[in-house]
Amino acid sequence: MSHFPFETQRALFPILSRKTQLSSCSQSALATPVSDAITRYMASWSEKGMDWGGWAVVLDQAKAEFARLIGADAADIAVMSCVSDLASSVGNCLSFDAQRDGIVLGEIDFPSLGHVWLAQKARGASVQFVQSDAGGEIALDDYARVINDRTRLVSVSQVSYSNGFKQDIAAIAQLARAHGALLFVDAYQSAGAMQIDVVRDGIDMLVCGAQKYLLGCPGIAFMYVRRDLAEQLKPVNTGWFGRVNPFAFDIRTLDYAQGARRFDTGTPPYINGAAACAGMAILNTLDMAQVEAHIEHLSTVTLREAARHGLPITSPLDPRRKGSNTAIRVNDSASVERRMADAGFIVSARGAVIRIAPHFYNTEQDVAGAVAALARIV
Numbered sequence: 001m002s003h004f005p006f007e008t009q010r011a012l013f014p015i016l017s018r019k020t021q022l023s024s025c026s027q028s029a030l031a032t033p034v035s036d037a038i039t040r041y042m043a044s045w046s047e048k049g050m051d052w053g054g055w056a057v058v059l060d061q062a063k064a065e066f067a068r069l070i071g072a073d074a075a076d077i078a079v080m081s082c083v084s085d086l087a088s089s090v091g092n093c094l095s096f097d098a099q100r101d102g103i104v105l106g107e108i109d110f111p112s113l114g115h116v117w118l119a120q121k122a123r124g125a126s127v128q129f130v131q132s133d134a135g136g137e138i139a140l141d142d143y144a145r146v147i148n149d150r151t152r153l154v155s156v157s158q159v160s161y162s163n164g165f166k167q168d169i170a171a172i173a174q175l176a177r178a179h180g181a182l183l184f185v186d187a188y189q190s191a192g193a194m195q196i197d198v199v200r201d202g203i204d205m206l207v208c209g210a211q212k213y214l215l216g217c218p219g220i221a222f223m224y225v226r227r228d229l230a231e232q233l234k235p236v237n238t239g240w241f242g243r244v245n246p247f248a249f250d251i252r253t254l255d256y257a258q259g260a261r262r263f264d265t266g267t268p269p270y271i272n273g274a275a276a277c278a279g280m281a282i283l284n285t286l287d288m289a290q291v292e293a294h295i296e297h298l299s300t301v302t303l304r305e306a307a308r309h310g311l312p313i314t315s316p317l318d319p320r321r322k323g324s325n326t327a328i329r330v331n332d333s334a335s336v337e338r339r340m341a342d343a344g345f346i347v348s349a350r351g352a353v354i355r356i357a358p359h360f361y362n363t364e365q366d367v368a369g370a371v372a373a374l375a376r377i378v
Protein backbone atom coordinates (compact mmCIF):
# COMPACT_ATOMS: atom_id res chain seq x y z
CA MET A 1 0.00 0.00 0.00
CA SER A 2 1.46 3.35 -0.95
CA HIS A 3 1.55 6.43 1.28
CA PHE A 4 -1.67 8.54 1.23
CA PRO A 5 -0.55 12.19 1.08
CA PHE A 6 -3.85 13.95 1.86
CA GLU A 7 -4.95 12.54 5.24
CA THR A 8 -5.36 16.03 6.80
CA GLN A 9 -7.41 17.41 3.92
CA ARG A 10 -9.59 14.27 3.77
CA ALA A 11 -10.96 15.28 7.17
CA LEU A 12 -12.49 18.38 5.53
CA PHE A 13 -15.08 16.15 3.79
CA PRO A 14 -17.53 14.82 6.45
CA ILE A 15 -19.31 12.44 4.06
CA LEU A 16 -16.12 10.39 3.67
CA SER A 17 -16.44 9.03 7.22
CA ARG A 18 -19.80 7.50 6.25
CA LYS A 19 -19.62 6.80 2.52
CA THR A 20 -17.16 6.25 -0.28
CA GLN A 21 -17.71 9.09 -2.72
CA LEU A 22 -16.10 8.51 -6.13
CA SER A 23 -18.28 10.69 -8.32
CA SER A 24 -16.02 13.66 -9.06
CA CYS A 25 -16.76 13.37 -12.80
CA SER A 26 -20.30 14.43 -11.82
CA GLN A 27 -20.33 15.99 -8.34
CA SER A 28 -17.45 15.92 -5.86
CA ALA A 29 -17.82 15.57 -2.07
CA LEU A 30 -18.91 18.56 0.02
CA ALA A 31 -16.08 20.10 2.07
CA THR A 32 -16.74 21.93 5.33
CA PRO A 33 -15.15 25.20 4.05
CA VAL A 34 -17.57 25.06 1.09
CA SER A 35 -20.67 24.64 3.26
CA ASP A 36 -19.27 27.37 5.57
CA ALA A 37 -19.00 29.72 2.56
CA ILE A 38 -22.66 29.08 1.67
CA THR A 39 -23.63 29.65 5.31
CA ARG A 40 -21.70 32.95 5.30
CA TYR A 41 -23.59 34.08 2.21
CA MET A 42 -26.91 33.17 3.84
CA ALA A 43 -25.90 34.94 7.07
CA SER A 44 -24.95 38.13 5.22
CA TRP A 45 -28.31 38.07 3.41
CA SER A 46 -30.20 37.32 6.59
CA GLU A 47 -28.38 39.86 8.77
CA LYS A 48 -27.60 42.72 6.37
CA GLY A 49 -30.58 42.33 4.04
CA MET A 50 -28.26 42.57 1.08
CA ASP A 51 -24.52 42.77 0.57
CA TRP A 52 -23.82 43.32 -3.12
CA GLY A 53 -20.36 44.74 -2.43
CA GLY A 54 -19.34 41.82 -0.24
CA TRP A 55 -20.77 39.25 -2.65
CA ALA A 56 -18.90 40.86 -5.56
CA VAL A 57 -15.62 40.65 -3.64
CA VAL A 58 -16.09 36.90 -3.14
CA LEU A 59 -16.89 36.42 -6.85
CA ASP A 60 -13.68 38.26 -7.77
CA GLN A 61 -11.83 35.96 -5.36
CA ALA A 62 -13.38 32.96 -7.11
CA LYS A 63 -12.05 34.23 -10.45
CA ALA A 64 -8.63 34.65 -8.84
CA GLU A 65 -8.67 31.11 -7.40
CA PHE A 66 -9.63 29.67 -10.81
CA ALA A 67 -6.92 31.73 -12.51
CA ARG A 68 -4.35 30.39 -10.06
CA LEU A 69 -5.35 26.79 -10.77
CA ILE A 70 -4.72 27.17 -14.50
CA GLY A 71 -1.74 29.55 -14.49
CA ALA A 72 -3.68 32.64 -15.56
CA ASP A 73 -4.47 36.09 -14.21
CA ALA A 74 -7.82 36.92 -12.53
CA ALA A 75 -8.38 39.65 -15.17
CA ASP A 76 -8.48 36.95 -17.84
CA ILE A 77 -11.47 35.06 -16.35
CA ALA A 78 -15.18 35.46 -17.14
CA VAL A 79 -18.14 33.73 -15.45
CA MET A 80 -21.52 32.45 -16.55
CA SER A 81 -23.78 29.81 -15.11
CA CYS A 82 -22.63 26.87 -17.25
CA VAL A 83 -20.10 25.77 -19.86
CA SER A 84 -22.78 25.59 -22.58
CA ASP A 85 -23.50 29.32 -22.15
CA LEU A 86 -19.80 30.22 -22.26
CA ALA A 87 -19.23 28.17 -25.41
CA SER A 88 -22.34 29.66 -27.07
CA SER A 89 -21.09 33.13 -26.29
CA VAL A 90 -17.72 32.32 -27.90
CA GLY A 91 -19.42 30.84 -30.99
CA ASN A 92 -21.71 33.84 -31.37
CA CYS A 93 -18.85 36.31 -31.55
CA LEU A 94 -16.73 34.43 -34.08
CA SER A 95 -17.25 34.98 -37.79
CA PHE A 96 -17.60 32.09 -40.24
CA ASP A 97 -17.07 32.78 -43.92
CA ALA A 98 -15.84 30.99 -47.03
CA GLN A 99 -12.20 31.40 -45.95
CA ARG A 100 -12.73 30.33 -42.32
CA ASP A 101 -15.79 28.27 -41.57
CA GLY A 102 -14.51 25.15 -39.84
CA ILE A 103 -15.19 23.99 -36.28
CA VAL A 104 -13.43 20.75 -35.31
CA LEU A 105 -14.26 18.68 -32.22
CA GLY A 106 -13.89 15.13 -30.96
CA GLU A 107 -16.84 12.73 -30.99
CA ILE A 108 -16.02 11.70 -27.40
CA ASP A 109 -16.37 15.29 -26.18
CA PHE A 110 -19.38 16.28 -24.07
CA PRO A 111 -22.56 16.38 -26.25
CA SER A 112 -23.43 19.95 -25.25
CA LEU A 113 -20.32 21.18 -27.09
CA GLY A 114 -21.48 19.37 -30.22
CA HIS A 115 -24.89 21.06 -29.88
CA VAL A 116 -23.40 24.51 -29.34
CA TRP A 117 -21.06 24.25 -32.35
CA LEU A 118 -23.74 22.68 -34.57
CA ALA A 119 -25.96 25.68 -33.78
CA GLN A 120 -23.26 27.81 -35.45
CA LYS A 121 -24.11 26.19 -38.79
CA ALA A 122 -26.92 28.76 -39.00
CA ARG A 123 -24.17 31.42 -38.92
CA GLY A 124 -22.11 29.79 -41.68
CA ALA A 125 -19.96 27.32 -39.73
CA SER A 126 -19.25 23.80 -40.90
CA VAL A 127 -18.69 21.27 -38.12
CA GLN A 128 -16.39 18.26 -38.31
CA PHE A 129 -16.26 15.51 -35.71
CA VAL A 130 -12.98 13.66 -35.20
CA GLN A 131 -13.64 9.97 -34.69
CA SER A 132 -12.20 7.91 -31.88
CA ASP A 133 -10.52 4.54 -32.42
CA ALA A 134 -11.76 1.18 -31.13
CA GLY A 135 -10.12 1.92 -27.76
CA GLY A 136 -12.05 5.21 -27.41
CA GLU A 137 -8.95 7.36 -28.02
CA ILE A 138 -8.36 10.09 -30.61
CA ALA A 139 -4.82 10.21 -31.98
CA LEU A 140 -3.17 13.55 -32.73
CA ASP A 141 -2.85 12.48 -36.37
CA ASP A 142 -6.62 12.26 -36.58
CA TYR A 143 -6.92 15.90 -35.51
CA ALA A 144 -4.09 16.78 -37.91
CA ARG A 145 -6.06 15.24 -40.79
CA VAL A 146 -9.08 17.53 -40.29
CA ILE A 147 -7.53 20.80 -39.03
CA ASN A 148 -6.65 22.98 -42.01
CA ASP A 149 -6.41 26.61 -43.09
CA ARG A 150 -10.21 26.90 -43.13
CA THR A 151 -10.51 25.89 -39.47
CA ARG A 152 -11.71 28.77 -37.27
CA LEU A 153 -11.98 26.84 -34.00
CA VAL A 154 -10.70 23.57 -32.56
CA SER A 155 -12.71 22.49 -29.52
CA VAL A 156 -11.11 19.81 -27.34
CA SER A 157 -12.15 18.09 -24.17
CA GLN A 158 -8.93 17.67 -22.19
CA VAL A 159 -10.34 14.59 -20.45
CA SER A 160 -13.35 12.78 -21.90
CA TYR A 161 -16.44 12.62 -19.67
CA SER A 162 -17.31 9.21 -21.08
CA ASN A 163 -14.11 7.18 -20.86
CA GLY A 164 -11.55 9.46 -19.20
CA PHE A 165 -9.24 9.58 -22.26
CA LYS A 166 -6.73 12.42 -21.78
CA GLN A 167 -5.81 14.52 -24.79
CA ASP A 168 -2.45 16.25 -25.31
CA ILE A 169 -3.78 19.80 -25.43
CA ALA A 170 -0.37 21.45 -25.88
CA ALA A 171 0.16 19.43 -29.07
CA ILE A 172 -3.31 20.30 -30.36
CA ALA A 173 -2.65 23.97 -29.55
CA GLN A 174 0.42 23.82 -31.81
CA LEU A 175 -1.59 22.18 -34.58
CA ALA A 176 -4.34 24.80 -34.33
CA ARG A 177 -1.88 27.68 -34.25
CA ALA A 178 -0.01 26.37 -37.29
CA HIS A 179 -3.26 26.76 -39.26
CA GLY A 180 -4.35 30.07 -37.72
CA ALA A 181 -7.21 28.40 -35.80
CA LEU A 182 -8.26 29.10 -32.22
CA LEU A 183 -8.17 26.45 -29.49
CA PHE A 184 -11.09 26.12 -27.05
CA VAL A 185 -10.41 23.63 -24.23
CA ASP A 186 -13.19 22.05 -22.18
CA ALA A 187 -11.42 21.37 -18.89
CA TYR A 188 -14.53 20.28 -16.98
CA GLN A 189 -13.05 16.81 -16.33
CA SER A 190 -9.46 17.96 -15.79
CA ALA A 191 -9.18 21.31 -13.97
CA GLY A 192 -8.68 20.70 -10.26
CA ALA A 193 -7.43 17.16 -10.89
CA MET A 194 -4.23 17.93 -12.80
CA GLN A 195 -1.70 20.66 -13.47
CA ILE A 196 -2.83 23.11 -16.14
CA ASP A 197 -0.84 26.02 -17.50
CA VAL A 198 -2.77 27.89 -20.20
CA VAL A 199 0.15 30.15 -21.05
CA ARG A 200 2.75 27.37 -21.34
CA ASP A 201 0.37 25.24 -23.41
CA GLY A 202 -0.70 28.05 -25.75
CA ILE A 203 -4.43 27.78 -25.01
CA ASP A 204 -6.73 30.51 -26.34
CA MET A 205 -9.83 29.75 -24.27
CA LEU A 206 -10.51 27.27 -21.47
CA VAL A 207 -13.77 26.57 -19.64
CA CYS A 208 -14.74 24.64 -16.51
CA GLY A 209 -17.75 24.46 -14.20
CA ALA A 210 -17.55 24.24 -10.43
CA GLN A 211 -19.15 21.02 -9.22
CA LYS A 212 -16.76 18.37 -10.43
CA TYR A 213 -13.05 18.56 -9.58
CA LEU A 214 -13.28 22.22 -8.43
CA LEU A 215 -15.26 21.09 -5.32
CA GLY A 216 -18.13 23.58 -5.75
CA CYS A 217 -21.80 23.27 -6.65
CA PRO A 218 -23.69 23.60 -9.96
CA GLY A 219 -24.61 27.04 -11.27
CA ILE A 220 -21.29 28.68 -12.09
CA ALA A 221 -18.65 28.12 -14.76
CA PHE A 222 -15.40 29.96 -15.50
CA MET A 223 -13.73 30.84 -18.78
CA TYR A 224 -10.14 31.89 -19.46
CA VAL A 225 -9.64 33.98 -22.61
CA ARG A 226 -6.13 34.91 -23.79
CA ARG A 227 -5.90 38.66 -23.26
CA ASP A 228 -5.05 39.85 -26.76
CA LEU A 229 -7.69 37.53 -28.22
CA ALA A 230 -10.35 38.82 -25.81
CA GLU A 231 -9.58 42.38 -26.93
CA GLN A 232 -10.49 41.40 -30.52
CA LEU A 233 -13.82 39.78 -29.63
CA LYS A 234 -17.14 41.55 -29.15
CA PRO A 235 -19.53 39.16 -27.40
CA VAL A 236 -23.08 39.33 -28.75
CA ASN A 237 -24.35 37.63 -25.60
CA THR A 238 -23.74 40.53 -23.29
CA GLY A 239 -25.09 42.73 -20.49
CA TRP A 240 -24.14 45.40 -17.98
CA PHE A 241 -21.40 43.35 -16.26
CA GLY A 242 -19.54 43.23 -19.59
CA ARG A 243 -19.28 47.03 -19.79
CA VAL A 244 -16.20 49.14 -19.05
CA ASN A 245 -18.10 50.49 -16.04
CA PRO A 246 -21.18 48.41 -15.19
CA PHE A 247 -22.35 51.17 -12.88
CA ALA A 248 -22.34 53.92 -15.54
CA PHE A 249 -25.96 52.92 -16.32
CA ASP A 250 -25.63 54.34 -19.81
CA ILE A 251 -28.30 52.56 -21.85
CA ARG A 252 -27.05 53.93 -25.20
CA THR A 253 -23.40 52.88 -24.99
CA LEU A 254 -22.18 49.38 -25.78
CA ASP A 255 -18.54 49.50 -24.77
CA TYR A 256 -16.56 46.36 -23.93
CA ALA A 257 -14.59 45.91 -20.73
CA GLN A 258 -10.93 45.05 -21.11
CA GLY A 259 -10.00 41.41 -21.39
CA ALA A 260 -12.18 38.44 -20.48
CA ARG A 261 -14.51 40.51 -18.31
CA ARG A 262 -16.26 41.55 -21.53
CA PHE A 263 -17.73 38.02 -21.55
CA ASP A 264 -19.52 38.62 -18.24
CA THR A 265 -23.23 39.32 -18.82
CA GLY A 266 -25.69 40.07 -16.01
CA THR A 267 -25.87 39.61 -12.23
CA PRO A 268 -23.55 36.67 -11.53
CA PRO A 269 -24.48 33.57 -9.51
CA TYR A 270 -22.93 34.91 -6.29
CA ILE A 271 -23.86 32.07 -3.94
CA ASN A 272 -22.48 29.47 -6.35
CA GLY A 273 -19.39 31.65 -6.70
CA ALA A 274 -18.91 31.63 -2.93
CA ALA A 275 -19.01 27.82 -2.89
CA ALA A 276 -16.67 27.55 -5.86
CA CYS A 277 -14.25 30.02 -4.30
CA ALA A 278 -13.99 27.98 -1.10
CA GLY A 279 -13.57 24.73 -3.04
CA MET A 280 -10.81 26.06 -5.27
CA ALA A 281 -9.11 27.67 -2.27
CA ILE A 282 -8.67 24.15 -0.85
CA LEU A 283 -7.14 22.96 -4.13
CA ASN A 284 -4.81 25.95 -4.24
CA THR A 285 -3.29 24.93 -0.89
CA LEU A 286 -2.26 21.60 -2.46
CA ASP A 287 0.64 20.72 -4.71
CA MET A 288 -1.20 20.02 -7.98
CA ALA A 289 1.65 17.83 -9.24
CA GLN A 290 1.08 15.64 -6.18
CA VAL A 291 -2.70 15.66 -6.77
CA GLU A 292 -2.18 14.59 -10.38
CA ALA A 293 0.26 11.84 -9.38
CA HIS A 294 -2.08 10.54 -6.67
CA ILE A 295 -5.07 10.45 -9.05
CA GLU A 296 -2.97 8.64 -11.64
CA HIS A 297 -1.98 6.12 -8.97
CA LEU A 298 -5.68 5.61 -8.12
CA SER A 299 -6.28 4.98 -11.86
CA THR A 300 -3.62 2.28 -11.77
CA VAL A 301 -5.32 0.61 -8.80
CA THR A 302 -8.82 0.93 -10.30
CA LEU A 303 -7.73 -0.51 -13.68
CA ARG A 304 -5.84 -3.35 -11.98
CA GLU A 305 -8.74 -4.27 -9.67
CA ALA A 306 -11.33 -4.03 -12.47
CA ALA A 307 -9.20 -6.33 -14.65
CA ARG A 308 -8.73 -8.75 -11.73
CA HIS A 309 -12.52 -8.95 -11.30
CA GLY A 310 -12.98 -9.41 -15.07
CA LEU A 311 -15.01 -6.19 -15.50
CA PRO A 312 -15.17 -4.72 -19.04
CA ILE A 313 -13.17 -1.48 -18.97
CA THR A 314 -13.89 1.12 -21.67
CA SER A 315 -11.23 3.61 -20.52
CA PRO A 316 -7.64 3.66 -21.82
CA LEU A 317 -5.74 0.85 -20.09
CA ASP A 318 -2.61 2.97 -19.65
CA PRO A 319 -3.18 5.22 -16.60
CA ARG A 320 -0.97 7.91 -18.17
CA ARG A 321 -3.43 8.25 -21.04
CA LYS A 322 -6.44 8.97 -18.87
CA GLY A 323 -7.77 11.36 -16.21
CA SER A 324 -9.49 10.35 -12.98
CA ASN A 325 -12.54 8.71 -14.49
CA THR A 326 -12.48 4.93 -15.13
CA ALA A 327 -15.49 3.68 -17.12
CA ILE A 328 -16.81 0.14 -16.79
CA ARG A 329 -19.53 -1.22 -19.07
CA VAL A 330 -22.62 -2.57 -17.27
CA ASN A 331 -26.21 -3.44 -18.09
CA ASP A 332 -28.71 -0.85 -16.82
CA SER A 333 -26.20 1.62 -15.42
CA ALA A 334 -28.85 3.70 -13.60
CA SER A 335 -29.92 0.71 -11.50
CA VAL A 336 -26.28 -0.26 -10.84
CA GLU A 337 -25.61 3.33 -9.65
CA ARG A 338 -28.54 3.01 -7.20
CA ARG A 339 -27.40 -0.38 -5.89
CA MET A 340 -23.86 0.92 -5.47
CA ALA A 341 -25.25 3.90 -3.49
CA ASP A 342 -27.23 1.48 -1.29
CA ALA A 343 -23.95 -0.30 -0.60
CA GLY A 344 -22.31 3.03 0.39
CA PHE A 345 -20.41 3.70 -2.85
CA ILE A 346 -21.30 6.88 -4.76
CA VAL A 347 -20.34 6.39 -8.40
CA SER A 348 -21.77 7.86 -11.59
CA ALA A 349 -23.79 6.21 -14.36
CA ARG A 350 -23.53 7.61 -17.91
CA GLY A 351 -25.10 5.73 -20.80
CA ALA A 352 -23.78 2.19 -20.83
CA VAL A 353 -21.07 2.73 -18.22
CA ILE A 354 -20.45 3.26 -14.52
CA ARG A 355 -17.73 5.84 -13.90
CA ILE A 356 -15.44 5.56 -10.89
CA ALA A 357 -13.93 9.03 -10.51
CA PRO A 358 -11.74 9.66 -7.46
CA HIS A 359 -10.41 13.03 -6.30
CA PHE A 360 -7.31 13.77 -4.23
CA TYR A 361 -9.19 12.90 -1.01
CA ASN A 362 -9.82 9.29 -2.09
CA THR A 363 -7.62 6.36 -1.13
CA GLU A 364 -6.58 3.06 -2.68
CA GLN A 365 -9.05 1.33 -0.34
CA ASP A 366 -11.87 3.56 -1.67
CA VAL A 367 -11.35 2.57 -5.29
CA ALA A 368 -10.57 -1.10 -4.58
CA GLY A 369 -13.68 -1.33 -2.36
CA ALA A 370 -15.86 0.23 -5.07
CA VAL A 371 -14.58 -2.12 -7.76
CA ALA A 372 -15.19 -5.14 -5.51
CA ALA A 373 -18.74 -3.90 -4.76
CA LEU A 374 -19.37 -3.35 -8.47
CA ALA A 375 -18.17 -6.87 -9.28
CA ARG A 376 -20.57 -8.27 -6.65
CA ILE A 377 -23.51 -6.18 -7.94
CA VAL A 378 -23.09 -6.96 -11.63
Ligand SMILES: Cc1ncc(COP(=O)(O)O)c(C=O)c1O
Nearest residue numbers: 082083084110161186188189209
Ligand atom coordinates in the same frame (compact mmCIF):
# COMPACT_ATOMS: atom_id res chain seq x y z
C1 LIG B 1 -16.56 17.63 -20.12
C2 LIG B 1 -17.89 18.29 -19.87
N1 LIG B 1 -18.21 19.40 -20.54
C3 LIG B 1 -19.40 20.02 -20.35
C4 LIG B 1 -20.31 19.53 -19.46
C5 LIG B 1 -21.63 20.22 -19.28
O1 LIG B 1 -21.46 21.57 -19.10
P1 LIG B 1 -22.63 22.54 -18.62
O2 LIG B 1 -23.72 21.70 -18.04
O3 LIG B 1 -21.96 23.42 -17.60
O4 LIG B 1 -23.06 23.31 -19.80
C6 LIG B 1 -20.01 18.39 -18.72
C7 LIG B 1 -20.99 17.87 -17.74
O5 LIG B 1 -20.94 16.77 -17.29
C8 LIG B 1 -18.76 17.76 -18.94
O6 LIG B 1 -18.43 16.65 -18.28
